[in-house]
Amino acid sequence: MAESTVDEKGWGHIHLAAFKGFIKSVERFVSADPEQIELETEDELHSTPFLIAVTSKNKETVQCLIDLGANIEVINRQNHGAVELCALNESIELLEYFIGLKDEQSEEEAEAAGKCLQKLTEPHSKNNEISINPNWRFVYESGGVPIMIKVAKGTIADESKIPAFRTLLNIMEKSEVQEQITGGGGLYAFVRLLKSTSNTVIQLSAEILKKLAMTKEYAEQEVQNNAVPGLIKVLQNVTEPDVLVEAVDALGNIAEMGNKQTMVGTANGCIPAIITLFEGQKDKALLYSLCVAVRKISDNEKSNQMMLVDKGVTPYIVVLTRTKNRDLQLSAVEAIHKLAENNPQTQKEIVKENAQELLLQLLKRSRAELVQEKTAIALWALAGDDIDEQRYIAEQIEVQLLIEFLNSQSEDLHYIGSEGLAILAQGPINFCNEISHANGIHPLVRLLRSEKEQIVLSGIRTLRYLCVGIAYVPHHKNQMMLSQSRGIKFLIALMVHSRNDLIQVESALTLGYASLGNSEIMEEIFMNADFSYVRVLKMLYARNEVVRLLAGSALAAFAFNNIAQQKAISEQGGVRFNCFIPFLQSNDEFYRCTSAFQVVILARIIPDEEQAASSAAGIKLLVDLLQDSESEQILGLAADCISRLAHTRAGVPSAIIAIDGVEYLSKLLLSYTENVRGTAAIALGYLSYHHRAERELLNKCRSDPHLMKVLRHYCKRKISPAFLDAWKHYKRIGLPPIAEGRPTLVQMRAHRHYDDGTRPLTILSLDDTGNSSNLQSSASNHLQGEDGLLTGRSSRSSRISRIGSRSNDSFNNSQLSLISGRSPSSFLQPEITVDGEA
Structure with a gap:
């Protein structure tokens, strides 16, 4: 290379010209000596004129040097090339040259531009928390997103598009970026790329579609752009787990966020493809995604629930409740919940796979609140509206754990705990004494202060069942514990001040039960200035017919075998037969x-x-x-x-x-x-x-x-x-x-098969008093009633x-x-957030 005069920094004339953008001078120097185009500085970096021009962010000079034949792959002594220097200096305007708007853009240029932006937008990681790089705004405002969409639509090799896709994923958290992607025709481009021969391109395209589908509007647009058939094809044709995870997640998000459960579930080959992926699968991330997709696709969609269960998904889901991986375990539990919810047919099929027993084991084994919450909800969904099944599950959970639910931080557990105790408090053989001994009244009274109306209603009803049994036989101890817990005051306050008519009348009815056969409670109620039969009588004329019916039940409870209260009701307005x-x-x-x-x-x-x-x-x-x-x-x-x-x-x-x-x-x-x-x-x-x-x-x-x-x-x-x-x-x-x-x-559940040779305890095992005369060990865990006599499930x-x-x-x-104490409301399930192994 020709000798060149350098200054005190080790730069020659061509370096200064490249840095300052003196294009004519650069051309003259190269024309005079072609070797100067790769002349390195004599400082610690050893940069060529091309790298100097990139550092100065001068696009015209960079273009001039490339036209003159400069090597764009050159690196300096710090191993920084054009891409790294653009990233360090936020040289986004250079992208106008690297990919520009001309059709003859090279794959190298597009890939280099993508790498530049990818480096520029890499997420920040601090204290194990990942956050979006603040450079996202610079990329967005400088027109970087449309450029990357152009790359996605372009005819260059799919592999060269990968850095641009990774850049989009780095900044897609921002709604402005998502809007530019969808508004610029990006959805169609990424759906088309699901057919790529590159698994990496398919994976990144599916991941972009997955993230966009987390917004309802974009999920619907993906459906219009035929994303669902494209994603199903990926499930059918690709074997790489990392790719399948993104495709499965994208389908699940479209179903959930776009309210497209029916469309996704009935799409040709969708459910069979999902179930096929479970077979022999060992990749935990993919199994997790499959369980989440099953949950989302079956959510409140009976036809999908039936199809998934009929096609055989249940055994795969149930066995995953036994895994030691916490996230995977919980995803399986949530899938069971959604498959069984409000569907008696799927409930029976899932129970046949021993799901209840496994979930009960998990519930008893784990003290983690999130695990208990998800598991209890799934168990209650499996019970459905079958009161006998609810009772069996509540008995297996046991009174003490149900009361612990009431003392937890989870509102879902509050509800399940109250509902379980309500079931156990009812019926000819009940657990009212056990609930009383375990101090279950106090936490139930606390539920009356909940902001969730369904929890308040459940608590009111459970307290009612604890106060009075079959035949209107009062449980005096529970009535007094309700009073000592200030429950009477709370109930009167709810009857008077609640904005929910059903809470008002349910409170009145529970007050009637609490005072039945108990003069002390009756006196406490009437000492409260807010209480008046006039309020209950007005409810007889409410718009809601259930409120009118329950108002009559409240009056009947106060009047039951109590002539003084019958007279008081009559004096405060009385009732008319036409109300009934x-x-x-x-x-x-x-x-x-x-x-x-x-x-x-x-x-x-x-x-x-x-x-x-x-x-x-x-x-x-x-x-x-x-x-x-x-x-x-x-x-x-x-x-x-x-x-x-x-x-x-x-x-x-x-x-x-x-x-x-x-x-x-x-x-x-x-x-x-x-x-x-x-x-x-x-x-x-x-x-x-x-x-x-x-x-x-x-x-x-x-x-x-x-x-x-x-x-x-x-x-x-x-x-x-x-x-x-x-x-x-x-x-x-x-x-x-x-x-x-x-x-x-003494019943065992009718759906059980006694393959081990044991038989249920029958009437022939009982003597004339109803006591057990020769109890087998298989019945040893049956429960004791109020008199200590044997009871049955x-x-x-x-x-x-x-x-x-x-x-x-x-x-x-x-x-x-x-009747049952079950609220018609359903639970909203957040996505799994627990990390680590069980």
């Missing part, structure tokens, strides 16, 4: 049953109808329901209403007996649903004090001694001594054998039907919640 007529004449069995009980209790203070006539009408409706209803829930409710009426005023039991109430209740003793046979047994126990009922019931039991075993199992105290004495006489003179096929009293009956004949789902859910 729409419910008594309703096609809905729940309305008829509830209002029939109300008119019998309130008959004395209904001025516009004869007491005998209103009582007779109510009793007739209840007995008719015992005879005609096909709903296990309605049969249980009707039997409970009969049991309440059986110990009210004189004449009511006679009326029940006169229209064959004993006959129909006796038939219910053979029900496979514990709530039905238990409440029927308790009702008959009260009726047994009536001489005619005693004779009828003795004849029934003599013909079928199994009925007596059912009565003794559930009627611990309330059964006539004369009836028991007569039964002892029948035993002495001989009884027929108990027929085969009778329902067991509910069976899974086949005859649980939805209440009422109306087609409005939310309406039916509201009714169901009044």
Whole structure:
């Protein structure tokens, strides 16, 4: 190379000319000596004129030097080339040359420009937190995004586009960037690139589509640009896990954010492709993405739930609940939740795969709140509206853990804990004593201050069930604990000040239950200046028919066997029979049953109808329901209403007996649903004090001694001594054998198969008192009732039907919640955020 004069910095004349942009001088120097185009400075960098021009951000000089033949791949002593220098100096304007607007742009130029921007926008990492590089705005404002979209659309080799795509991913967090991508036709370009022969290009394109699909508007645009078929093709044709992860995530986001579950799920080959990817898959990241996609695609979409389960996704999802990887484990749990939610058919299929037992093991094994929250929600979704299944799950979770849920920081656990305790507090065999001993009342009262209405409603109902059992038998200890926890004050405040009519009337009804048979609580309620029957009476005329119905139930609870309160209700405005007529004449069995009980209790203070006539009408409706209803829930409710009426005023039991109430209740003793046979047994126990009922019931039991075993199992105290004495006489003179096929009293769940040779404990294992005579170890964990006697789990009956004949789902859910305590509201599931191994 020709000698050249250098200054004190080690720069020659051509270096100074390149730095200052003296293009004419650069051309003259190169023309005079071509070797000067690669002349290096004699400083520590040893830069060529081309690198000097890049450093000075002079695009015209850079173009001149390249036209003169400068080597654009040259690097200095710090290993910095043109790309690195552009990144260090934020030389985005050089991109106008590197890729420009001309069609003959080279792949090298496009790739170099992309690398420049990628380096410039690399995310910052500090304290293990990654944040967007502040240079994103410089790139955005300098027109870098349209340039990269041009690269995506261009005809250069796909591999040369990779740096530009990585740059977009670096800055895509910003909505301004996303808007430029979609507005500049980027969606179509990236969908087209899903067909690339380069797996890296497919992966980056799918990742860009995934991030854009997190916005509803862009998810819909992706659907319009045929992104779904393109992504499905990727699932079918690519085997590399890293690529598949992005494609699966993109499909899930389109389904979730675009509300396109049906379209994605029914797209040709989508669900089979997802399930095929589960087979033999060991890549944890891909398995996680597949579980998340299943959750998103099945969310509130029954057809997708059914298709996924029918095609065989359940075994793959269930087995993943046993993995030690926390994120993967939780993603599987959430997938089970969404597959089972509000779908009885998928619930049964998932239960067949032993999902409940695995989830219960996970719940008991982990103390992490997030794991407990997700697992409990999935378990409750599997139970669905089947009260027996809810009870089984609540029993397995156990009272103490349910109460711990109430004391957690999770609102979802608050709800599940309250709902579980509500189920356990109900029925002929309940856990009210255990909940009381475990101090469950105080945390339930705290729930009344929740900002979530569904949690407040659940807490109100659970407290109600804890205060009063079947046949309106008060639980005095729980009533007093409610008062000591300031629960009465909270309930009155909610009744008066809540903006939700349902919360107001539910609070009034729970106050009625809390005061039933308890003069101290009744006095506390009436000492509160805010309480007045006028408020409850006004609810009888509310717009919401459920509120009107529950207002009648609240008044009936206050008036039950309490003449003083009946008089107080009458003096403060009273009730009219026409308030009950729409419910008594309703096609809905729940309305008829509830209002029939109300008119019998309130008959004395209904001025516009004869007491005998209103009582007779109510009793007739209840007995008719015992005879005609096909709903296990309605049969249980009707039997409970009969049991309440059986110990009210004189004449009511006679009326029940006169229209064959004993006959129909006796038939219910053979029900496979514990709530039905238990409440029927308790009702008959009260009726047994009536001489005619005693004779009828003795004849029934003599013909079928199994009925007596059912009565003794559930009627611990309330059964006539004369009836028991007569039964002892029948035993002495001989009884027929108990027929085969009778329902067991200590039930295991009906869907279980006893492949290990064990058999469920049957009625033959119990002696005449309802106690166990020879209990096997398999029944050792059955629970103890209030008297310490053996109790059993509910069976899974086949005859649980939805209440009422109306087609409005939310309406039916509201009714169901009044019986079971389940709120019709559903949970919103956040995405998994837990890291690390279990």
